[in-house]
Amino acid sequence: MDILKNTIVLIGAGNAATQIGQNLKKKGFVVAQVYSHTLESAKKLGKSLRSDYTNQTDEIVPDADIYLFSVKDSVLPELIKRIKPKNGLWLHTAGSIPADIFAAAGIKRYGVIYPLQTFSKTRAISFTAIPLFIEANNADDELFLKDFASVLSKKVFFLSSEKREYLHLAAVFACNFTNHIYVNAIEIIEKEGLSKELLIPLITETANKIKKLNPKEAQTGPAVRYDRNVIDKQLDLLKNDPEKYELYKMLSEGIYRKSQLPPAENL
């Protein structure tokens, strides 16, 4: 059977679901239906995918080939229970939820397709270069899922639920925590009337650098040099901003500890 002929129901209409839906459509899949508990979200994504849409679990079509769940981790278990037809292959896209969450709800065929990327609704992103980590509970569906995921991306890997948890944890560091650091950096310069644009070449180079260099080698700045003078001056600039002050201290200590220099007892 042509892989593109599989009927897909997309459960969820948030950031990840939106980008997954757009990429499925772009690659020639038909998303038959979009479900979201918010009718407005279901409608918006459904219309853009030319799919039916609903906010009622009992209206979800019972005979799809794939039920693809991309929702908040916290609502997934309850939602699985509420959807009555238990046919087809059930997949979720969550980093930190084991595949066998479906087993508990009596699903026979299930698996995971986890895209290692950050998604926002308004920022279109191609799946072609995004690593997809897959897992299924039987050999046939493993093969099927490999073919299915390979239509979306050139980088498809089998990964256990256990390892996927660590991958997700690393992603939280590499993406969410990094973005939080950007937020702080931009706050500092915007407070001085300077534009965030000024930081873009530095942010881009910092990200590009680690493609080539080991990130410990790539490290620069006052903390890795243990330039106490600069560290003290910069802590002083932050003395009225306890959150940034503590971040600065903890991150500088961390950088120093990971460097090759003697211990940072008095940093």
Added chain:
Amino acid sequence: MDILKNTIVLIGAGNAATQIGQNLKKKGFVVAQVYSHTLESAKKLGKSLRSDYTNQTDEIVPDADIYLFSVKDSVLPELIKRIKPKNGLWLHTAGSIPADIFAAAGIKRYGVIYPLQTFSKTRAISFTAIPLFIEANNADDELFLKDFASVLSKKVFFLSSEKREYLHLAAVFACNFTNHIYVNAIEIIEKEGLSKELLIPLITETANKIKKLNPKEAQTGPAVRYDRNVIDKQLDLLKNDPEKYELYKMLSEGIYRKSQLPPAENL
């Protein structure tokens, strides 16, 4: 006078000095001499720039047009004192040191040219798109420095020593702290036998995203959603790694506080 005809002595042969030297040469300037306190470093950079080199301050040529200091902040004051000829325009490249450090040593004409970028010796980088922040102690040298810096980069801005300190602080966040977060993320997945390459598309997209989106809007992941279930699971994965555990906690709390959701009293 043709700006390229100015004789330059480059004081320093570290990461920044190396990249500055290479860019000066590439744009047609002649670096007459390189000084470093380490003869080996002076020689290496000197040879690659086809410049004389020395590790003796009393061998520094006395009649250059520009003395460009790119050394560790902590050695700059002492080095300025030790160099006897006080002619020409004296410049440093440090974010956190005021321009008037030169005045204290009896220098008449001085200023700053601060490149907002991260430099490693082995990674060649073009200055064309790097913002350069300049300052001089008199109007003539301001104009001269504008012309000089504009040969190197298309983005030249006047900035006071006071504002430059905050810019440098923001750069420490955007670059050094970000890189430290990368180090931690890569440690997590390498411990699981997974390659750092897997994180590159995520790291690149996270950096690219904030060119278009406000970084608070761009934020994703468990902390901004206050997905307590994932947060607790991830803290548990880190329970034997106190440094990453504390980082995770502090950064997740910070993300949550900056989000629009209710207060994170019990995170």
